[in-house]
Amino acid sequence: MFESAEIGHAIDKDTYDAEVPVLREALLEAQYELQQQARFPVIVLINGIEGAGKGETVKLLNEWMDPRLIQVETFDQQTDEELARPPAWRYWRRLPPKGRMGIFFGNWYSQMLQGRVHGNFKDPVLDQAIEGAERLERMLCDEGALIFKFWFHLSKQQMKARLKTLKDDPLHSWRLSPLDWQQSKTYDKFVRYGERVLRRTSRDYAPWYVVEGFDEHYRSLTVGRILLEGMQAALANKHRPVRQPHAAPLVSSLDNLGLLDSLDMSQSLDKDRYKEQLATEQARLAGLMRDKRMRKHALVAVFEGNDAAGKGGAIRRVAGALDPRQYRIVPIAAPTEEERAQPYLWRFWRHIPGRGMFTLFDRSWYGRVLVERVEGFCSEADWLRAYGEINDFEEQLTRAGVVLVKFWLAIDKDTQLQRFKEREQTAFKRFKITEDDWRNREKWDRYSDAVGDMVDRTSSEIAPWTLVEANDKRFARVKVLRTLNDALEAAFARD
Amino acid sequence: MFESAEIGHAIDKDTYDAEVPVLREALLEAQYELQQQARFPVIVLINGIEGAGKGETVKLLNEWMDPRLIQVETFDQQTDEELARPPAWRYWRRLPPKGRMGIFFGNWYSQMLQGRVHGNFKDPVLDQAIEGAERLERMLCDEGALIFKFWFHLSKQQMKARLKTLKDDPLHSWRLSPLDWQQSKTYDKFVRYGERVLRRTSRDYAPWYVVEGFDEHYRSLTVGRILLEGMQAALANKHRPVRQPHAAPLVSSLDNLGLLDSLDMSQSLDKDRYKEQLATEQARLAGLMRDKRMRKHALVAVFEGNDAAGKGGAIRRVAGALDPRQYRIVPIAAPTEEERAQPYLWRFWRHIPGRGMFTLFDRSWYGRVLVERVEGFCSEADWLRAYGEINDFEEQLTRAGVVLVKFWLAIDKDTQLQRFKEREQTAFKRFKITEDDWRNREKWDRYSDAVGDMVDRTSSEIAPWTLVEANDKRFARVKVLRTLNDALEAAFARD
Numbered sequence: 001m002f003e004s005a006e007i008g009h010a011i012d013k014d015t016y017d018a019e020v021p022v023l024r025e026a027l028l029e030a031q032y033e034l035q036q037q038a039r040f041p042v043i044v045l046i047n048g049i050e051g052a053g054k055g056e057t058v059k060l061l062n063e064w065m066d067p068r069l070i071q072v073e074t075f076d077q078q079t080d081e082e083l084a085r086p087p088a089w090r091y092w093r094r095l096p097p098k099g100r101m102g103i104f105f106g107n108w109y110s111q112m113l114q115g116r117v118h119g120n121f122k123d124p125v126l127d128q129a130i131e132g133a134e135r136l137e138r139m140l141c142d143e144g145a146l147i148f149k150f151w152f153h154l155s156k157q158q159m160k161a162r163l164k165t166l167k168d169d170p171l172h173s174w175r176l177s178p179l180d181w182q183q184s185k186t187y188d189k190f191v192r193y194g195e196r197v198l199r200r201t202s203r204d205y206a207p208w209y210v211v212e213g214f215d216e217h218y219r220s221l222t223v224g225r226i227l228l229e230g231m232q233a234a235l236a237n238k239h240r241p242v243r244q245p246h247a248a249p250l251v252s253s254l255d256n257l258g259l260l261d262s263l264d265m266s267q268s269l270d271k272d273r274y275k276e277q278l279a280t281e282q283a284r285l286a287g288l289m290r291d292k293r294m295r296k297h298a299l300v301a302v303f304e305g306n307d308a309a310g311k312g313g314a315i316r317r318v319a320g321a322l323d324p325r326q327y328r329i330v331p332i333a334a335p336t337e338e339e340r341a342q343p344y345l346w347r348f349w350r351h352i353p354g355r356g357m358f359t360l361f362d363r364s365w366y367g368r369v370l371v372e373r374v375e376g377f378c379s380e381a382d383w384l385r386a387y388g389e390i391n392d393f394e395e396q397l398t399r400a401g402v403v404l405v406k407f408w409l410a411i412d413k414d415t416q417l418q419r420f421k422e423r424e425q426t427a428f429k430r431f432k433i434t435e436d437d438w439r440n441r442e443k444w445d446r447y448s449d450a451v452g453d454m455v456d457r458t459s460s461e462i463a464p465w466t467l468v469e470a471n472d473k474r475f476a477r478v479k480v481l482r483t484l485n486d487a488l489e490a491a492f493a494r495d
Numbered sequence: 496m497f498e499s500a501e502i503g504h505a506i507d508k509d510t511y512d513a514e515v516p517v518l519r520e521a522l523l524e525a526q527y528e529l530q531q532q533a534r535f536p537v538i539v540l541i542n543g544i545e546g547a548g549k550g551e552t553v554k555l556l557n558e559w560m561d562p563r564l565i566q567v568e569t570f571d572q573q574t575d576e577e578l579a580r581p582p583a584w585r586y587w588r589r590l591p592p593k594g595r596m597g598i599f600f601g602n603w604y605s606q607m608l609q610g611r612v613h614g615n616f617k618d619p620v621l622d623q624a625i626e627g628a629e630r631l632e633r634m635l636c637d638e639g640a641l642i643f644k645f646w647f648h649l650s651k652q653q654m655k656a657r658l659k660t661l662k663d664d665p666l667h668s669w670r671l672s673p674l675d676w677q678q679s680k681t682y683d684k685f686v687r688y689g690e691r692v693l694r695r696t697s698r699d700y701a702p703w704y705v706v707e708g709f710d711e712h713y714r715s716l717t718v719g720r721i722l723l724e725g726m727q728a729a730l731a732n733k734h735r736p737v738r739q740p741h742a743a744p745l746v747s748s749l750d751n752l753g754l755l756d757s758l759d760m761s762q763s764l765d766k767d768r769y770k771e772q773l774a775t776e777q778a779r780l781a782g783l784m785r786d787k788r789m790r791k792h793a794l795v796a797v798f799e800g801n802d803a804a805g806k807g808g809a810i811r812r813v814a815g816a817l818d819p820r821q822y823r824i825v826p827i828a829a830p831t832e833e834e835r836a837q838p839y840l841w842r843f844w845r846h847i848p849g850r851g852m853f854t855l856f857d858r859s860w861y862g863r864v865l866v867e868r869v870e871g872f873c874s875e876a877d878w879l880r881a882y883g884e885i886n887d888f889e890e891q892l893t894r895a896g897v898v899l900v901k902f903w904l905a906i907d908k909d910t911q912l913q914r915f916k917e918r919e920q921t922a923f924k925r926f927k928i929t930e931d932d933w934r935n936r937e938k939w940d941r942y943s944d945a946v947g948d949m950v951d952r953t954s955s956e957i958a959p960w961t962l963v964e965a966n967d968k969r970f971a972r973v974k975v976l977r978t979l980n981d982a983l984e985a986a987f988a989r990d
Binding site: 038041081084085086087088089092093095097098099124127128131132135139140142143145298338341342343344345346349350352353354355356385389392396397399400402 | 588627
């Protein structure tokens with residue numbers, strides 16, 4: 001969930017100073033148009049890590065826009081009046097009317113997260129709160145509201161650096177105070193429960209936007225741009241309210257620094273170490289698959305990656321460790337006629353292994369948010385709702401004991417070019433390179449954006465993505481095997 | 496939930512014989528059109544009380560339609576293969592493809608209800624299953640599926656009569672057997688959990704249809720008509736799939752026997768007994784409102800009813816028992832400008848009382864599914880989704896300790912006419928009768944249908960409707976007071 005928000009996004013002062021005036025003017029204009037049309041309210045939810053700039057951003061938005069049309073609502077400790085009524089009452093009474101913007105600083109999410117982190121209640125109550133939030137937001141959207149949900153994020157190191165400057169305020173002891181935050185455990189818990197909350201409440205009509213909060217310029221411009229684009233799209237669409245995907249497009253980072261750029265692509269293994277480690281990991285996998293604790297689990301591995309990143313080779317090294325009766329490799333190509341007559345996920349459900357078994361998906365259900373999105377094979381509404389549906393799907397798998405491991409094999413553009421050329425020159429590899437591959441290459445940036453969004457929206461505590469630096473095939477193959485083994489061991493240890 | 500399905504609907508053989516051929520032909524035609532368009536699948540879920548005609552109906556549908564285009568799926572005990580995989584896998588593998596109809600006889604609902612009634616798990620697991628069903632169905636509908644959910648119902652007496660003819664089958668011991676059903680407690684539990692399930696999973700895109708199952712003719716024609724109208728509407732709407740309300744309209748009973756017709760409108764109280772009982776119940780209410788256990792609760796009473804049914808008089812008798820500081824009367828008229836700028840439920844949320852307090856709503860949030868529906872003041876999509884939203888709203892109230900009592904004051908058409916005339920002739924009552932009242936009266940039948948749907952879809956174990964026979968004002972007033980008192984006492988007893 002938070003991968004893209006821990007890679008050090010930053011924007012320099014000159015760029016920032018040049019962009020702000022344009023953004024401000026456009027935001028003001030959108031705000032007046034919102035007031036004039038008075039067709040729907042805008043609700044902005046502010047959540048995330050302490051010190052990630054939540055308060056500063058709210059302050060800034062009030063400076064940038066016309067504060068008379070913004071109501072900032074802070075939900076601190078409940079008042080007597082609020083305590084005497086159902087929990088949602090406090091939010092209902094402060095909803096912004098049509099034509100105005102309400103910024104909810106502290107809201108239903110902060111309440112459920114703080115309660116869970118403090119240990120005031122356990123997962124079932126958290127899940128009930130999550131479900132309540134989902135129903136509330138669906139209703140608000142059905143009534144026309146445009147909801148923006150921002151999660152301001154910091155890595156643990158960034159937060160610690162930030163907190164040094166903050167003093168503890170005893171008046172805020174009811175919530176997580178800066179002192180609480182200084183404990184490593186608090187951060188870990190907050191992020192873990194945060195992932196659960198974001199995974200289950202990010203829906204096409206009200207998605208979460210995770211914003212890296214360390215650099216003030218980057219943070220401010222990102223929030224401003226999301227708000228602006230979302231408002232403009234909603235104002236232009238006269239058919240609201242209808243149940244529809246959110247108006248704001250998913251944003252790729254402003255500074256052109258993508259998740260994949262943060263990888264150290266120079267990692268490699270020499271031949272000897274490769275041989276040794278490959279043998280070790282293969283033996284380990286064979287042993288784990290034969291372990292009697294495996295009877296309670298199934299293993300599913302998803303292989304996605306750039307063209308020519310070496311998925312096939314990695315899959316062969318995994319399969320090579322095992323008895324063919326234990327695994328199945330499912331290559332995903334264009335859907336068959338029978339598959340097209342079914343809901344999207346049907347063709348993956350049919351291949352889910354039984355306990356004790358292992359299925360390797362060579363490409364997978366992520367096709368919808370990768371190739372189908374980029375190539376326009378499905379509507380925007382379809383791929384936008386797919387993130388939520390995939391998270392639901394994977395939750396069902398993992399809840400039933402399936403160990404799910406997802407790989408993105410990443411190579412850089414030069415490496416890909418080199419491999420394409422090799423393929424064209426090697427007779428037995430020529431079938432592996434087609435016109436499509438060259439065409440896809442032209443869309444490199446759009447695929448990179450799609451990968452970033454995919455990882456951000458579907459890498460969660462129950463089924464994280466593993467990004468594999470695959471410029472060196474040997475390094476990649478060993479990392480894949482080791483990750484599978486670690487995942488199985490972790491699952492056995494949890495039993 | 497089941498009120499309208501316990502009043503003895505029946506259709507005579509001649510009518511049935513005359514209607515079936517027409518219905519059959521239309522169903523066949525719709526079925527072929529479905530196959531030809533091949534745009535979406537139809538999924539029919541069959542649930543309800545043992546002996547209410549589930550199996551017979553499935554058999555009949557196969558006779559009426561082309562069985563080659565119908566797949567009947569029964570989900571009995573899970574197979575080994577199914578047990579080795581996530582629970583939903585068994586349903587996915589049997590989904591009908593686009594252009595075909597799948598009848599799921601036994602399905603996710605039977606599984607969760609049987610498990611809960613058998614005591615295999617408790618409410619939190621039931622709630623998780625409910626949420627899972629909701630997500631599954633939302634996804635299926637987003638993918639274009641047309642889902643019909645039928646609940647075949649019998650009253651306890653009807654069921655007992657029916658079960659005498661059924662023998663116990665030991666092969667079915669994994670589920671509720673006829674022997675189980677013969678226990679009064681099983682029926683009660685099944686209906687109680689059934690209400691919870693229906694309340695929370697009846698959504699505009701996949702509503703429940705409750706069908707009284709005792710009379711074979713009535714049952715068969717009702718199911719056939721709902722299927723036909725739903726399929727026809729969906730086939731005509733070329734814009735599917737989109738997220739939209741269900742295509743089948745809510746149906747009013749085929750035999751023109753409405754819920755309100757089942758009331759004994761002759762009930763009355765003479766003056767002396769009225770005086771005595773009124774004084775008793777008023778004193779009881781005053782006492783209960785002062786009881787210290789009231790500090791944990793709030794009381795909300797909703798008054799709806801026919802024009803001139805005596806809502807005002809009943810409200811005055813309730814208020815007359817109390818200290819004015821304890822209660823507030825909220826008359827609901829057309830929304831103010833401020834209210835129109837907010838989501839529909841906002842103007843009711845603002846009047847929710849704090850603990851220890853009592854709010855009487857003179858008309859209420861049910862306006863959306865009554866006057867707004869009948870007069871066309873909101874779109875069909877709006878009032879269709881309102882049932883689910885109202886159930887969510889009332890669940891939030893009751894979960895927070897609010898005791899919620901809902902009254903429909905019913906008078907018959909003659910009594911209304913008589914009262915209208917009296918009002919016109921009495922000077923100080925003349926302001927109470929307007930052109931609108933006469934106009935509404937012309938829509939009597941459409942209002943009755945709306946009331947029936949409202950009660951069927953929002954009378955639940957947490958907030959049941961009380962139908963008050965109000966031809967005799969004295970009888971009605973005492974019944975209102977007594978119902979309030981009983982509800983408070985029951986809530987205190989549950990603490």
